[in-house]
Amino acid sequence: MIWNETKECMSRDEMKTMQGARLNKLVDRVYHNVPFYRKKMQELGIEPGDITRVEDVANLPFTTKDDLRDNYPFGLLAVPQSQIVRVHASSGTTGKATVVSYTRKDIDAWQECVTRVLAQADIGRNDIMQVGYGYGLFTGGLGLHYGAENLGATVVPQSTGNTKKLVDMMVDFNVTAIACTPSYLLHIAEVIEERGLRDQIKLKAAICGAEPWTEEMRLQMEEKLGIHAHDIYGLSEIAGPGVASDCQYHCGLHVYEDHYMPEIIDPKTLQPVGEEQIGELVFTTLTKEGMPLLRYRTKDLTSITYKPCECGRTLPRLSRFKGRSDDMLIIRGVNVFPSQVEAALLEVNETTPHYMMIVDRVNNMDTLEVMVEVDEKFFSDEIRELEKLTKKIEHVLRTALGIGPKVKLVEPKTLERSMGKAKHVIDNRKFD
Ligand code: DLL
Numbered sequence: 001m002i003w004n005e006t007k008e009c010m011s012r013d014e015m016k017t018m019q020g021a022r023l024n025k026l027v028d029r030v031y032h033n034v035p036f037y038r039k040k041m042q043e044l045g046i047e048p049g050d051i052t053r054v055e056d057v058a059n060l061p062f063t064t065k066d067d068l069r070d071n072y073p074f075g076l077l078a079v080p081q082s083q084i085v086r087v088h089a090s091s092g093t094t095g096k097a098t099v100v101s102y103t104r105k106d107i108d109a110w111q112e113c114v115t116r117v118l119a120q121a122d123i124g125r126n127d128i129m130q131v132g133y134g135y136g137l138f139t140g141g142l143g144l145h146y147g148a149e150n151l152g153a154t155v156v157p158q159s160t161g162n163t164k165k166l167v168d169m170m171v172d173f174n175v176t177a178i179a180c181t182p183s184y185l186l187h188i189a190e191v192i193e194e195r196g197l198r199d200q201i202k203l204k205a206a207i208c209g210a211e212p213w214t215e216e217m218r219l220q221m222e223e224k225l226g227i228h229a230h231d232i233y234g235l236s237e238i239a240g241p242g243v244a245s246d247c248q249y250h251c252g253l254h255v256y257e258d259h260y261m262p263e264i265i266d267p268k269t270l271q272p273v274g275e276e277q278i279g280e281l282v283f284t285t286l287t288k289e290g291m292p293l294l295r296y297r298t299k300d301l302t303s304i305t306y307k308p309c310e311c312g313r314t315l316p317r318l319s320r321f322k323g324r325s326d327d328m329l330i331i332r333g334v335n336v337f338p339s340q341v342e343a344a345l346l347e348v349n350e351t352t353p354h355y356m357m358i359v360d361r362v363n364n365m366d367t368l369e370v371m372v373e374v375d376e377k378f379f380s381d382e383i384r385e386l387e388k389l390t391k392k393i394e395h396v397l398r399t400a401l402g403i404g405p406k407v408k409l410v411e412p413k414t415l416e417r418s419m420g421k422a423k424h425v426i427d428n429r430k431f432d
Pocket of ligand 1: 139207232234240324
Protein backbone atom coordinates (compact mmCIF):
# COMPACT_ATOMS: atom_id res chain seq x y z
CA MET A 1 0.00 0.00 0.00
CA ILE A 2 1.99 2.93 1.20
CA TRP A 3 5.24 3.34 -0.63
CA ASN A 4 7.80 4.73 1.72
CA GLU A 5 11.42 5.74 1.44
CA THR A 6 12.62 2.23 2.28
CA LYS A 7 10.33 0.84 -0.44
CA GLU A 8 8.41 -1.37 2.00
CA CYS A 9 4.86 -2.28 1.07
CA MET A 10 2.00 -3.73 3.06
CA SER A 11 0.72 -7.13 1.95
CA ARG A 12 -2.95 -7.49 0.95
CA ASP A 13 -3.72 -9.40 4.13
CA GLU A 14 -2.10 -6.74 6.30
CA MET A 15 -4.04 -4.07 4.42
CA LYS A 16 -7.35 -5.88 4.86
CA THR A 17 -6.76 -6.31 8.57
CA MET A 18 -6.04 -2.60 8.93
CA GLN A 19 -9.06 -1.64 6.80
CA GLY A 20 -11.32 -3.91 8.88
CA ALA A 21 -10.17 -2.26 12.11
CA ARG A 22 -10.62 1.24 10.64
CA LEU A 23 -14.05 0.33 9.27
CA ASN A 24 -15.15 -0.93 12.67
CA LYS A 25 -14.14 2.36 14.32
CA LEU A 26 -15.71 4.42 11.53
CA VAL A 27 -19.08 2.67 11.81
CA ASP A 28 -19.07 3.16 15.56
CA ARG A 29 -18.26 6.87 15.05
CA VAL A 30 -21.01 7.57 12.52
CA TYR A 31 -23.59 5.51 14.44
CA HIS A 32 -23.06 7.56 17.56
CA ASN A 33 -22.51 10.99 15.97
CA VAL A 34 -24.50 11.21 12.72
CA PRO A 35 -28.28 10.81 13.16
CA PHE A 36 -28.66 10.20 9.39
CA TYR A 37 -26.45 7.09 9.56
CA ARG A 38 -27.84 5.88 12.89
CA LYS A 39 -31.35 5.91 11.38
CA LYS A 40 -30.21 4.12 8.22
CA MET A 41 -28.36 1.45 10.21
CA GLN A 42 -31.28 0.94 12.58
CA GLU A 43 -33.58 0.46 9.59
CA LEU A 44 -31.23 -2.28 8.36
CA GLY A 45 -30.90 -3.80 11.83
CA ILE A 46 -27.13 -3.17 11.99
CA GLU A 47 -25.34 -2.59 15.30
CA PRO A 48 -21.90 -0.93 15.12
CA GLY A 49 -20.20 -4.01 16.62
CA ASP A 50 -21.49 -6.15 13.72
CA ILE A 51 -18.98 -4.62 11.31
CA THR A 52 -15.52 -6.02 12.00
CA ARG A 53 -14.09 -7.17 8.66
CA VAL A 54 -13.64 -5.53 5.25
CA GLU A 55 -16.23 -7.91 3.77
CA ASP A 56 -18.88 -6.56 6.18
CA VAL A 57 -18.93 -3.29 4.25
CA ALA A 58 -21.45 -4.93 1.90
CA ASN A 59 -24.03 -4.82 4.72
CA LEU A 60 -23.77 -1.06 5.15
CA PRO A 61 -26.13 1.45 3.51
CA PHE A 62 -25.10 3.47 0.45
CA THR A 63 -24.78 7.27 0.49
CA THR A 64 -25.64 9.43 -2.54
CA LYS A 65 -25.22 13.04 -3.65
CA ASP A 66 -28.91 13.53 -2.87
CA ASP A 67 -28.23 12.55 0.75
CA LEU A 68 -25.62 15.31 0.90
CA ARG A 69 -28.09 17.76 -0.60
CA ASP A 70 -30.81 16.74 1.86
CA ASN A 71 -28.40 17.33 4.73
CA TYR A 72 -27.03 20.61 3.30
CA PRO A 73 -24.80 22.15 4.53
CA PHE A 74 -23.64 20.59 7.81
CA GLY A 75 -26.16 17.82 8.60
CA LEU A 76 -23.66 14.97 8.12
CA LEU A 77 -20.97 16.29 10.48
CA ALA A 78 -19.61 13.68 12.88
CA VAL A 79 -17.78 16.23 15.04
CA PRO A 80 -18.78 19.58 16.60
CA GLN A 81 -18.50 22.55 14.23
CA SER A 82 -15.62 23.91 16.34
CA GLN A 83 -13.40 21.07 15.05
CA ILE A 84 -13.98 21.94 11.38
CA VAL A 85 -11.08 23.90 9.91
CA ARG A 86 -12.09 24.11 6.25
CA VAL A 87 -15.06 23.76 3.91
CA HIS A 88 -15.04 23.03 0.16
CA ALA A 89 -17.97 22.73 -2.23
CA SER A 90 -18.79 21.53 -5.73
CA SER A 91 -21.90 21.66 -7.92
CA GLY A 92 -24.97 19.85 -6.70
CA THR A 93 -27.64 18.45 -8.99
CA THR A 94 -29.81 21.56 -8.59
CA GLY A 95 -29.20 24.94 -7.01
CA LYS A 96 -27.59 23.67 -3.80
CA ALA A 97 -23.86 22.96 -3.71
CA THR A 98 -22.38 19.76 -2.31
CA VAL A 99 -20.56 20.92 0.81
CA VAL A 100 -17.74 19.02 2.49
CA SER A 101 -16.21 19.84 5.89
CA TYR A 102 -12.73 18.84 7.08
CA THR A 103 -11.03 18.63 10.47
CA ARG A 104 -7.31 19.32 10.84
CA LYS A 105 -6.67 15.56 10.69
CA ASP A 106 -8.74 15.23 7.50
CA ILE A 107 -6.69 17.97 5.84
CA ASP A 108 -3.46 16.25 6.96
CA ALA A 109 -4.56 12.87 5.53
CA TRP A 110 -5.64 14.48 2.25
CA GLN A 111 -2.36 16.38 2.03
CA GLU A 112 -0.44 13.16 2.65
CA CYS A 113 -2.26 11.44 -0.21
CA VAL A 114 -1.51 14.32 -2.59
CA THR A 115 2.13 14.07 -1.51
CA ARG A 116 2.05 10.38 -2.49
CA VAL A 117 0.64 11.35 -5.91
CA LEU A 118 3.52 13.74 -6.49
CA ALA A 119 6.18 11.34 -5.20
CA GLN A 120 4.71 8.69 -7.50
CA ALA A 121 5.28 11.12 -10.39
CA ASP A 122 8.91 11.49 -9.29
CA ILE A 123 8.37 15.07 -8.13
CA GLY A 124 10.50 16.04 -5.13
CA ARG A 125 11.78 18.95 -3.07
CA ASN A 126 13.99 20.23 -5.88
CA ASP A 127 11.03 20.70 -8.19
CA ILE A 128 9.18 23.93 -8.92
CA MET A 129 5.49 23.26 -9.49
CA GLN A 130 2.83 25.54 -10.92
CA VAL A 131 -0.65 24.80 -9.65
CA GLY A 132 -2.98 25.68 -12.52
CA TYR A 133 -6.19 24.43 -10.90
CA GLY A 134 -8.70 26.95 -9.58
CA TYR A 135 -8.22 28.03 -5.95
CA GLY A 136 -11.29 28.50 -3.78
CA LEU A 137 -14.25 26.28 -3.03
CA PHE A 138 -13.06 23.86 -5.74
CA THR A 139 -10.65 21.37 -4.16
CA GLY A 140 -8.12 21.34 -7.03
CA GLY A 141 -6.01 24.42 -6.23
CA LEU A 142 -5.63 24.13 -2.46
CA GLY A 143 -5.47 20.31 -2.62
CA LEU A 144 -2.45 20.23 -4.93
CA HIS A 145 -0.95 23.26 -3.22
CA TYR A 146 -0.72 21.79 0.27
CA GLY A 147 0.33 18.36 -1.00
CA ALA A 148 3.24 19.93 -2.90
CA GLU A 149 4.27 22.13 0.04
CA ASN A 150 4.15 19.08 2.30
CA LEU A 151 6.52 17.34 -0.10
CA GLY A 152 8.87 20.28 0.08
CA ALA A 153 8.53 21.31 -3.57
CA THR A 154 8.42 25.01 -4.48
CA VAL A 155 4.81 25.90 -5.27
CA VAL A 156 3.73 28.61 -7.71
CA PRO A 157 0.00 29.14 -6.95
CA GLN A 158 -0.87 30.25 -10.46
CA SER A 159 -4.55 29.21 -10.55
CA THR A 160 -6.37 29.55 -13.89
CA GLY A 161 -6.98 32.50 -16.17
CA ASN A 162 -3.83 34.10 -17.52
CA THR A 163 -2.13 31.57 -19.77
CA LYS A 164 0.44 34.02 -21.19
CA LYS A 165 1.66 34.89 -17.70
CA LEU A 166 1.68 31.22 -16.72
CA VAL A 167 3.90 30.37 -19.71
CA ASP A 168 6.19 33.38 -19.05
CA MET A 169 6.68 32.23 -15.47
CA MET A 170 7.14 28.62 -16.55
CA VAL A 171 10.15 29.80 -18.56
CA ASP A 172 11.47 32.41 -16.10
CA PHE A 173 11.21 30.19 -12.99
CA ASN A 174 12.47 26.99 -14.70
CA VAL A 175 9.25 25.26 -13.70
CA THR A 176 9.62 21.46 -13.73
CA ALA A 177 6.08 20.31 -12.87
CA ILE A 178 2.54 21.50 -13.45
CA ALA A 179 -0.83 20.48 -12.06
CA CYS A 180 -3.90 21.46 -14.12
CA THR A 181 -6.76 19.91 -16.08
CA PRO A 182 -5.65 17.88 -19.12
CA SER A 183 -7.53 20.14 -21.53
CA TYR A 184 -5.86 23.21 -20.04
CA LEU A 185 -2.44 21.57 -20.39
CA LEU A 186 -3.08 20.95 -24.08
CA HIS A 187 -4.01 24.61 -24.45
CA ILE A 188 -0.82 25.62 -22.61
CA ALA A 189 1.17 23.33 -24.95
CA GLU A 190 -0.33 25.15 -27.94
CA VAL A 191 0.59 28.56 -26.53
CA ILE A 192 4.15 27.31 -25.92
CA GLU A 193 4.32 26.07 -29.50
CA GLU A 194 2.85 29.27 -30.99
CA ARG A 195 5.35 31.38 -29.09
CA GLY A 196 8.27 29.13 -30.08
CA LEU A 197 9.21 28.48 -26.43
CA ARG A 198 9.45 24.68 -26.53
CA ASP A 199 13.25 24.72 -26.13
CA GLN A 200 13.09 27.05 -23.16
CA ILE A 201 10.81 25.02 -20.89
CA LYS A 202 12.16 22.58 -18.30
CA LEU A 203 8.88 20.80 -17.57
CA LYS A 204 9.19 17.08 -16.79
CA ALA A 205 5.86 16.08 -15.22
CA ALA A 206 2.19 17.06 -15.25
CA ILE A 207 -0.54 16.05 -12.78
CA CYS A 208 -3.78 16.12 -14.73
CA GLY A 209 -7.29 15.34 -13.61
CA ALA A 210 -10.68 16.72 -12.53
CA GLU A 211 -12.19 15.68 -15.87
CA PRO A 212 -12.17 12.60 -18.11
CA TRP A 213 -9.34 12.32 -20.61
CA THR A 214 -7.92 9.70 -22.92
CA GLU A 215 -4.71 7.76 -23.45
CA GLU A 216 -4.37 9.59 -26.80
CA MET A 217 -4.44 12.93 -24.99
CA ARG A 218 -1.73 11.70 -22.63
CA LEU A 219 0.51 10.61 -25.49
CA GLN A 220 -0.12 13.87 -27.32
CA MET A 221 0.84 16.08 -24.38
CA GLU A 222 3.83 13.90 -23.52
CA GLU A 223 5.09 14.28 -27.06
CA LYS A 224 4.36 17.99 -27.33
CA LEU A 225 6.01 18.85 -24.02
CA GLY A 226 8.51 16.01 -23.48
CA ILE A 227 7.00 15.10 -20.10
CA HIS A 228 5.32 12.32 -18.14
CA ALA A 229 1.62 13.19 -17.77
CA HIS A 230 -0.03 11.56 -14.74
CA ASP A 231 -3.71 10.95 -14.17
CA ILE A 232 -4.96 12.17 -10.78
CA TYR A 233 -8.47 11.36 -9.60
CA GLY A 234 -10.52 12.64 -6.72
CA LEU A 235 -13.80 14.15 -5.71
CA SER A 236 -14.76 16.73 -3.11
CA GLU A 237 -17.16 14.42 -1.29
CA ILE A 238 -14.31 12.04 -0.41
CA ALA A 239 -11.42 14.52 -0.03
CA GLY A 240 -10.52 16.27 -3.28
CA PRO A 241 -7.67 15.42 -5.68
CA GLY A 242 -5.41 12.57 -4.58
CA VAL A 243 -7.82 9.71 -3.99
CA ALA A 244 -5.96 7.79 -6.73
CA SER A 245 -3.26 8.45 -9.33
CA ASP A 246 -0.99 6.61 -11.74
CA CYS A 247 2.72 5.84 -11.38
CA GLN A 248 5.46 6.00 -14.02
CA TYR A 249 4.05 2.87 -15.74
CA HIS A 250 0.71 4.60 -16.48
CA CYS A 251 -1.23 1.35 -16.18
CA GLY A 252 -4.07 2.41 -13.90
CA LEU A 253 -4.49 4.70 -10.91
CA HIS A 254 -3.25 3.40 -7.55
CA VAL A 255 -6.04 4.02 -5.09
CA TYR A 256 -5.09 5.06 -1.55
CA GLU A 257 -7.26 2.44 0.06
CA ASP A 258 -5.85 2.85 3.54
CA HIS A 259 -7.94 6.06 3.67
CA TYR A 260 -10.51 5.64 0.89
CA MET A 261 -11.75 2.05 0.57
CA PRO A 262 -13.09 1.30 -2.93
CA GLU A 263 -15.78 -1.06 -4.19
CA ILE A 264 -17.04 -1.44 -7.76
CA ILE A 265 -20.73 -2.18 -8.13
CA ASP A 266 -23.25 -2.66 -10.89
CA PRO A 267 -25.16 0.67 -10.82
CA LYS A 268 -28.44 -1.13 -11.58
CA THR A 269 -28.32 -4.14 -9.24
CA LEU A 270 -26.00 -2.45 -6.68
CA GLN A 271 -24.15 -5.79 -6.41
CA PRO A 272 -20.33 -6.01 -6.63
CA VAL A 273 -18.87 -6.72 -10.07
CA GLY A 274 -15.79 -8.91 -10.59
CA GLU A 275 -12.17 -7.77 -10.75
CA GLU A 276 -11.44 -5.85 -14.00
CA GLN A 277 -15.18 -5.49 -14.76
CA ILE A 278 -16.49 -1.98 -15.38
CA GLY A 279 -18.93 -0.66 -12.80
CA GLU A 280 -19.63 2.29 -10.52
CA LEU A 281 -16.96 3.27 -8.03
CA VAL A 282 -18.07 3.45 -4.40
CA PHE A 283 -15.96 4.75 -1.50
CA THR A 284 -15.99 4.39 2.26
CA THR A 285 -13.83 7.00 3.97
CA LEU A 286 -11.98 4.91 6.55
CA THR A 287 -10.20 7.68 8.44
CA LYS A 288 -12.26 10.84 7.94
CA GLU A 289 -13.44 12.65 11.04
CA GLY A 290 -15.38 15.73 9.87
CA MET A 291 -17.78 14.28 7.35
CA PRO A 292 -17.14 10.54 7.00
CA LEU A 293 -19.15 8.74 4.32
CA LEU A 294 -20.26 5.11 4.12
CA ARG A 295 -20.34 3.56 0.64
CA TYR A 296 -20.56 6.85 -1.26
CA ARG A 297 -21.76 6.26 -4.83
CA THR A 298 -19.43 8.36 -7.01
CA LYS A 299 -21.32 7.60 -10.27
CA ASP A 300 -17.88 7.32 -11.91
CA LEU A 301 -17.40 4.26 -14.11
CA THR A 302 -14.15 2.31 -13.88
CA SER A 303 -12.77 -1.15 -13.00
CA ILE A 304 -10.30 -2.34 -10.37
CA THR A 305 -7.41 -4.77 -10.42
CA TYR A 306 -5.47 -6.17 -7.47
CA LYS A 307 -2.70 -7.58 -9.70
CA PRO A 308 0.77 -6.35 -8.74
CA CYS A 309 2.06 -3.30 -10.57
CA GLU A 310 5.53 -3.18 -12.11
CA CYS A 311 6.38 -0.29 -9.80
CA GLY A 312 6.11 -2.60 -6.77
CA ARG A 313 3.18 -0.89 -5.07
CA THR A 314 0.59 -3.31 -3.74
CA LEU A 315 -2.22 -0.74 -3.87
CA PRO A 316 -5.00 -1.81 -6.28
CA ARG A 317 -5.36 0.10 -9.54
CA LEU A 318 -8.42 1.73 -11.11
CA SER A 319 -8.61 1.82 -14.89
CA ARG A 320 -8.83 5.19 -16.67
CA PHE A 321 -12.31 6.58 -16.02
CA LYS A 322 -14.90 5.65 -18.63
CA GLY A 323 -17.50 8.33 -17.89
CA ARG A 324 -20.38 8.52 -15.45
CA SER A 325 -23.58 6.64 -14.77
CA ASP A 326 -25.50 9.91 -14.26
CA ASP A 327 -25.85 12.99 -16.44
CA MET A 328 -23.15 15.16 -14.82
CA LEU A 329 -20.93 16.91 -17.36
CA ILE A 330 -17.49 18.31 -16.63
CA ILE A 331 -16.94 21.45 -18.66
CA ARG A 332 -13.62 23.27 -18.27
CA GLY A 333 -13.14 21.31 -15.05
CA VAL A 334 -16.47 22.49 -13.62
CA ASN A 335 -19.19 19.97 -12.76
CA VAL A 336 -22.42 20.85 -14.51
CA PHE A 337 -25.79 19.11 -14.25
CA PRO A 338 -28.50 19.74 -16.89
CA SER A 339 -30.93 20.11 -13.96
CA GLN A 340 -29.01 23.26 -12.92
CA VAL A 341 -29.74 24.81 -16.33
CA GLU A 342 -33.38 23.85 -16.03
CA ALA A 343 -33.66 25.35 -12.54
CA ALA A 344 -31.94 28.57 -13.66
CA LEU A 345 -34.17 28.97 -16.72
CA LEU A 346 -37.26 28.73 -14.52
CA GLU A 347 -36.17 32.06 -13.06
CA VAL A 348 -36.43 33.72 -16.50
CA ASN A 349 -40.06 34.55 -17.35
CA GLU A 350 -39.46 35.00 -21.06
CA THR A 351 -38.33 31.41 -21.71
CA THR A 352 -39.92 27.95 -21.75
CA PRO A 353 -38.25 24.97 -20.00
CA HIS A 354 -37.16 23.66 -23.41
CA TYR A 355 -33.42 23.85 -23.88
CA MET A 356 -30.51 21.98 -25.42
CA MET A 357 -26.90 22.06 -24.21
CA ILE A 358 -24.24 21.56 -26.87
CA VAL A 359 -20.80 20.75 -25.51
CA ASP A 360 -17.75 20.75 -27.76
CA ARG A 361 -13.98 21.01 -27.59
CA VAL A 362 -12.41 23.71 -29.78
CA ASN A 363 -8.61 24.20 -29.68
CA ASN A 364 -8.55 21.91 -26.63
CA MET A 365 -10.93 24.16 -24.71
CA ASP A 366 -14.43 23.05 -23.79
CA THR A 367 -17.29 25.16 -25.10
CA LEU A 368 -20.91 25.21 -24.00
CA GLU A 369 -23.77 26.59 -26.02
CA VAL A 370 -27.29 26.55 -24.60
CA MET A 371 -30.18 26.81 -27.04
CA VAL A 372 -33.22 28.20 -25.26
CA GLU A 373 -36.77 28.49 -26.53
CA VAL A 374 -38.39 31.86 -26.03
CA ASP A 375 -41.94 31.84 -24.64
CA GLU A 376 -44.55 32.65 -27.28
CA LYS A 377 -45.96 35.51 -25.16
CA PHE A 378 -42.59 37.23 -25.13
CA PHE A 379 -41.33 36.36 -28.59
CA SER A 380 -40.47 39.38 -30.71
CA ASP A 381 -38.53 39.76 -33.94
CA GLU A 382 -36.81 42.86 -32.61
CA ILE A 383 -33.08 42.16 -32.63
CA ARG A 384 -32.45 44.57 -29.75
CA GLU A 385 -34.98 42.82 -27.51
CA LEU A 386 -33.52 39.42 -28.32
CA GLU A 387 -29.99 40.61 -27.62
CA LYS A 388 -31.07 41.97 -24.25
CA LEU A 389 -32.74 38.68 -23.37
CA THR A 390 -29.69 36.67 -24.52
CA LYS A 391 -27.43 38.72 -22.20
CA LYS A 392 -29.87 38.27 -19.31
CA ILE A 393 -29.96 34.48 -19.73
CA GLU A 394 -26.19 34.30 -20.13
CA HIS A 395 -25.85 36.13 -16.83
CA VAL A 396 -28.35 33.87 -15.04
CA LEU A 397 -26.62 30.73 -16.34
CA ARG A 398 -23.12 32.03 -15.53
CA THR A 399 -24.22 32.67 -11.95
CA ALA A 400 -25.87 29.26 -11.61
CA LEU A 401 -23.18 27.14 -13.29
CA GLY A 402 -19.93 28.92 -12.50
CA ILE A 403 -18.94 28.93 -16.19
CA GLY A 404 -20.08 31.27 -18.94
CA PRO A 405 -22.07 29.55 -21.69
CA LYS A 406 -23.01 31.09 -25.04
CA VAL A 407 -26.80 31.39 -25.29
CA LYS A 408 -28.69 31.05 -28.55
CA LEU A 409 -32.38 31.94 -28.48
CA VAL A 410 -34.69 29.94 -30.70
CA GLU A 411 -38.30 30.49 -31.70
CA PRO A 412 -41.09 28.84 -29.69
CA LYS A 413 -41.64 25.12 -30.44
CA THR A 414 -38.45 24.64 -32.46
CA LEU A 415 -36.55 22.27 -30.15
CA GLU A 416 -37.44 18.65 -30.68
CA ARG A 417 -39.98 17.28 -28.17
CA SER A 418 -39.23 13.87 -26.74
CA MET A 419 -41.72 11.06 -26.29
CA GLY A 420 -39.62 9.47 -23.60
CA LYS A 421 -36.75 10.77 -21.47
CA ALA A 422 -36.02 14.29 -22.72
CA LYS A 423 -32.59 14.70 -24.28
CA HIS A 424 -30.99 17.93 -23.16
CA VAL A 425 -27.33 17.37 -24.00
CA ILE A 426 -25.29 16.88 -27.15
CA ASP A 427 -21.70 16.21 -26.12
CA ASN A 428 -19.41 16.22 -29.15
CA ARG A 429 -16.25 15.58 -27.11
CA LYS A 430 -14.78 12.08 -27.33
CA PHE A 431 -13.46 10.33 -24.22
CA ASP A 432 -13.46 6.67 -25.31
O1 DLL B 1 -12.49 17.41 -9.59
C1 DLL B 1 -11.16 16.98 -7.61
C2 DLL B 1 -9.93 17.02 -8.45
C3 DLL B 1 -9.23 18.21 -8.57
C4 DLL B 1 -9.46 15.85 -9.03
C5 DLL B 1 -8.05 18.22 -9.31
C6 DLL B 1 -8.28 15.86 -9.76
C7 DLL B 1 -7.59 17.05 -9.88
P1 DLL B 1 -15.03 17.56 -7.97
O2 DLL B 1 -15.12 18.94 -8.48
O3 DLL B 1 -15.84 17.18 -6.80
O4 DLL B 1 -13.56 17.23 -7.55
O5 DLL B 1 -15.35 16.59 -9.18
C8 DLL B 1 -15.27 15.21 -9.01
O6 DLL B 1 -14.64 14.88 -11.33
O7 DLL B 1 -16.52 12.40 -9.58
C9 DLL B 1 -15.18 12.61 -11.64
O8 DLL B 1 -16.43 12.55 -12.33
C10 DLL B 1 -14.36 13.77 -12.18
N1 DLL B 1 -12.92 13.48 -12.16
C11 DLL B 1 -12.01 13.88 -11.26
N2 DLL B 1 -10.79 13.42 -11.59
C12 DLL B 1 -10.93 12.70 -12.73
C13 DLL B 1 -10.05 11.95 -13.57
C14 DLL B 1 -12.45 17.23 -8.39
N3 DLL B 1 -8.75 11.87 -13.33
C15 DLL B 1 -15.58 14.50 -10.31
N4 DLL B 1 -10.59 11.30 -14.63
C16 DLL B 1 -15.40 13.00 -10.19
C17 DLL B 1 -11.92 11.37 -14.90
C18 DLL B 1 -12.30 12.73 -13.09
N5 DLL B 1 -12.78 12.08 -14.17
